[in-house]
Amino acid sequence: MLDIKLIREQGETVHNQLNRRGPGTSADLDRLLEIDKQRRDALNQSQTLKNKKKTLSAEVGNLKKKGQDASGPMEEVKQLNVQIKEWDDKSNSLDEQVRSTLLKIPNLPSETTPDGADESQNQEVRQWGGKPSFDFKPKNHVELGETLGLLDLKRAAKISGARFAVFKGQGAALLRALIQFMLNTQTRDNGYEELYPPVLVNEDSLMGTGQLPKFEEDLFKLRDDELFLIPTAEVPVTNYHRDEILPEESLPVKYAAYTLCFRREAGSYGKDTQGIIRQHQFDKVELVKFVKPEHSYDELEKLVADAESILQKLNLHYRVVNLCTGDLGFSAAKTYDLEVWLPSQNTYREISSCSNFTDYQARRAMIRYKGKDGGKPELVHTLNGSGLAAGRLFVAVLENYQQADGSIQIPEPLQLYLNGQTQLG
């Protein structure tokens, strides 16, 4: 959520920054300011009257104590109450309008986020490693996985439907090894504390991180309870500190969380229908940070490096992309995607998305910090990034480590997690 004061004081700048995301993004601003003005007027009216009421009530108390007649001020307060109720109703309703409008306005893009209409205008920042060369035609992960008995997509469709997978035997073990490897790396080497949170969350949590109210159609919702399945661990982990004031000296706070993630994928019909690239249910290790505002962009660079370290240890070729304004997520100010090389598609595919949300989520979720020496609490900046998406990493390992005979070589760092095994199939 943007700061209403910022909109009041620098409306022009906010307007321009928002419209970098696309024409019309800031359409509501003038109307918003008008409502806000009315809201403050109503509030002032109500507060003035309440002040009067307080004085009169005290007078009633005093008069009664002395045994004198208090019916005059009592009657006066009764009439004040009618007016107060009117102004309060008005100001509450206007306040609600301001809030609901603000909740639907996205974050301002960073200065360092490139302008662009869609993903084709994302900026490649760097590449790491090199494309593997094959002296045979590399197979895709579906063919590899099904031939080797690692994946069973047909039965998954029978059990649940499209966009679900069964990982089987060595495939299940590999997925588990990847998760374990990622968690260990992030907690032991990169200094994150592990959290294992609920995957069902309430509406407030989804408001806090920005999935609601605008993107309900992307979420699985329970029918009989006001709960949603999380689309990412960002939701429970960021909301872990909702409505809290963190001690300044505890920052930066860094968490790594493995969870299942659930997405309806409405609106992506026909995309990635083959295989396990795009699933309704997938596994992910997520990294979340709470930091001081002045450090958040440095922390974003470190976060990306932490996510990259997984791909580097597994020696997988990838590139880092700075998302342009047209591709930038709703709550983010700046996002780097990590895209891993997939030989079968002869292209890079997103395997991690690392974002700085500045104070946008913190203001929605009221996550602040305060120094020891007093002073006002200030909003933290929140960041998060996949470290990494396990299903897609599974795909990358299969495709990049496939051998001419159809077997899969197991990357050295994973062998420890697979009882020393060196290949699959």
Add this chain to the structure above:
RNA sequence: GGAGAGGUGGCCGAGUGGUUGAAGGCGCACGCUUGGAAAGCGUGUGUAGGCUUAUACCCUACCGAGGGUUCGAAUCCCUCCCUCUCCGCCA
């Protein structure tokens, strides 16, 4: 699911209709004291909104959330949420 207890400031804990943002204690900050420290003494110590150049002053609100009664509610009434204990059920 059944029965009961409870939700007050960073923490503990008073407070059952009157000026209480809230006693007392702990913690914390600053000062005095000291060779230094402890103890002791003193002062201060919530959040949001409005107003504002201002994190100053002032005003309003907040004692789990929402509604109600009343001139006046942390205190009374209603609804909901959460926590704890016992029983049942269960991975």
